[in-house]
Amino acid sequence: MSCLALSLQPANGSDILLQTREWFPPACALVAVSSFRETRLAFAASKHHHQTTSSSADSIASLGDDPLAASSGQLIVGVESRFRVVYRLVNSIYVLGITTADHDNSINVFECIHIVNQAVSVVVTACRGVDVTPEKLARKYAEVYMALDIVLRGVSNIRLAAMLSAMHGDGIAKMVHSAVDTENKIRGAESWRGLEVLAVDHDVAIAAFNSTAFELPPETIAAGDEVAASLAPAVQGDERDQKEVEEEIEAEKDPFAASEKINQPPELVDGFKKNKDPSAADLQLALATLDMTQLPPAEATQSTHIAVEGFEGKYGGIEFLDEKQASLNEAFEGFSDAWGGGLDASEFVGTKKEKKSEGLGGLELLQTGPDPPKAAAAGTPLEELVGKTEMKGPEMNIVEEISVEFRESLLARVALKGVVYLKTLPTKTSGDKETEFSFKVEGTSAVKRFIMQNSRISNLGNGMFHVRTAASDEPLPILKYSLQPRLTPLPLRVRLVQRHTGSLLSVMIQYVSNPELPAPLTDVTFVVQLPLDPTLLKVSPKAVLNRSEKELKWHVPEIPLNGPSGRLRVRMPVDSNEEDGGEEIEVVAYVKFSWQGNRSLSGVSLRPASEGVADFYEVNHRYESGVYMCN
Incomplete structure (x- = not known):
């Protein structure tokens, strides 16, 4: 495409x-x-x-x-x-x-x-x-x-050649409707009528061959017995094995009779009796026939010593990899996917993403503040058993991703993408039954463009859509849309101010929430990309320093809707080089958040096609930050 x-x-x-x-x-x-x-x-x-x-x-x-x-x-x-x-x-x-x-x-x-x-x-x-x-x-x-x-x-080259030959001759009908026959003729392939006769003859031949019986003459059988006797001579122990089998069959004729084997002494293979007190000579003879594995030296079992700048320790013999993220020039050069890119129908692929491996790159576990609160998604086993309910019907929800770039306090660019997901009944419950219903989309005044997956959904006009798809255990993306930049709501406005006086760099981040949000944002993370590895930091409030990635992270539990603007400050010494021409140090801040509730950020909502009929069930919508930055 x-x-x-x-x-x-x-x-x-x-x-x-x-x-x-x-x-x-x-x-x-x-x-x-x-x-x-x-x-x-x-x-x-x-x-x-x-x-x-x-x-x-x-x-x-x-x-x-x-x-x-x-x-x-x-x-x-x-x-x-x-x-x-x-x-x-x-x-x-x-x-x-x-x-x-x-x-x-x-x-x-x-x-x-x-x-x-x-x-x-x-x-x-x-x-x-x-x-x-x-x-x-x-x-x-x-x-x-x-x-x-x-x-x-x-089209293939064969089809193109046939179209060009028919342009001045047979006309449009020959050009459009002779695709399969033309390719079969040029490639020399057989038509289905000819292949059907050959397939029937092939099946008849297989049936006749299966019903045919072959008889070997007695001379051939006798010659085969002589050759088998010469290749595998009879072993003398066969008669003894045959006698033992006959004795066992006679002894086990009565299934309820007591066995005499419990009174016999325990024996090993070929009549060797078990000896409870082995002598030293027997042990030496047994050990001489075994290959002893050489043990590694004592130094190999010790943990690997890894030295980090400004910090030393032993990490237990583990190799730690440092994954570098893409630079800012690669992330924002041109028209990337975070800022639109023209919604393409080929983006309807699986939603699984590989989880990024987390390693001890530097000081990720050393923080100056308390641990951030863990997400309350995983409850106790009893809560999971009580809270899990069976699906009553197909479920739909909206997942939106907003990307924003601020330059100081001015909004440089913004983009919002939304995906409508359909979760059908599981295949075990629905079997081969297809999911089919109609719904309508409201609140689309700010939408810039819509695309839909034609194999599962069709447009009925006036915001009405009809869904017909087979059952699936995974959520299916059926609609995608993007908003107009001037009508995109901003959940959070961020401002970054930096001052470089002498050898001291001061950075301040101000943030304020949108009062029209459906609910306040929780578990918001602010990340500042430092220009160099700091030797001394002064932060307010307390933050977490990742020295390998040169990142400083703040975790804000909740941002009130109508509250005052929050402030995050950091101060660090830098080496001022006048020979560099006085280049300005660039500091970039990122914001990460996610919210889940009963309405979407853009105002787009899903409704049944007819009132009073629950063709589907609307579950919690979600919106999250894509590339939410300030520089």
Whole structure:
């Protein structure tokens, strides 16, 4: 699903054709195509300006031809929603392929280039050569439209060749409806009618072979007995074993008779009696036949000594790994997933995430304050038995993730993503019965875009949706949405102030809660990324220092809704280097929180399609922080 749209744009004039996928909005494609045209015209204007001037600096800046006048290339356009446009110039027509501008290699750009090359083949075939003009395309507009629609969804080289051959001959019907037969003919595959006859003959042959019996002549059997006797001669002990078996059978004829074996002395193998007092010679003889394992030296059993800067100790022979997090430039360069990225239907994957391993990297267990309160999720066994109730029907809830970036006290950017999860009855309870019901979504005035999983849910219009899916033991994501940045509510406003006077760095974090939240935030964690490893710290209130990660953490049990703003302070000495040009030290703060309740942060709610009918049960919604930072 790398290519989202295809477009034909002449060098001069209006666009000829725009073909998009079903779930990709045409408005977004038009924005990308228009941005490409503006960029192309801007490059052409700047090139003409540089050719008319005689400045040496301008001539150096405009070395080479216009990059958009080349035969092919790529260009990233857009400001808020960024797209990558792959283009090829055929005569005077640009063939454009539009995809998202990814920064985590989640989009296969080469597949998009391959689709653009196939579209170029369609255009050249429709115009009977490379002399492609809008007039020639208009004559074969229907064939080009249907061919690009098929190419956008992915075709093989065999199917493409058959489509191109049928463009000027059999027409659209042959192009669209002969996919399977065409590939079978070209590959030389048999049709099902021919294969069915061969399958029946094969089954009849197997049945006849199973019913056939083979008889060996007596001479062959006698020769086999002679060969077996020569290979495995009779052992003398066979007669003794046969006698013992016969005696055991005779002795055990009466199952209720007393056995005489209890009066016999205990014996080992081959008649050796058990000796309770073994002599020293017997022990030496027995030990001589055993391979004694060499014990490791005493130094190998001692714990490994690990020395940490400013702290020494023995940690019991364990190797400790230090996992470095991604730098800030990698996390916020460009348009990452935390800030939107264009909701893609391919994001409907499993929700399991690997738990990050926690190791003793430095001073994680040394804190200057009391232990933070543990989450009350795990109750006593009696509470778990009493609190667990069976599901009455399918359950739905909303999980939202909000990402915010503050620069001092100003809001730089914000993004909120929400996912609607459906939990059906377990497979043991429902069996093969499908889950089917309708519901409606309210409070969507601030939603920017919706996507849905077409295999499980369909849109009925006016905010109504219909669900039909098989039973599953895991929650299923069926809807995803994102909010408009200007209408996104902020659960917490954060401000970071730093002062660097001489060799002393002072940092203060101010935070205040949104009074319109459904409930106050609890168990909020503030993390400050220190610029260097501190030698001396003064914090207020008490915090936890992770020296390996250069992080300082505060745990706030609860932030009241209408309370005063809270303050977190830290002061540390730093080495001031005037030779560095007076570069400013950058300090970044992160906030982590999570809340669960009966309403969502964005105001989006789920309701039954008809009042008074409980098609599903709404459980607690949850919202949490994504990349919530201040710098």
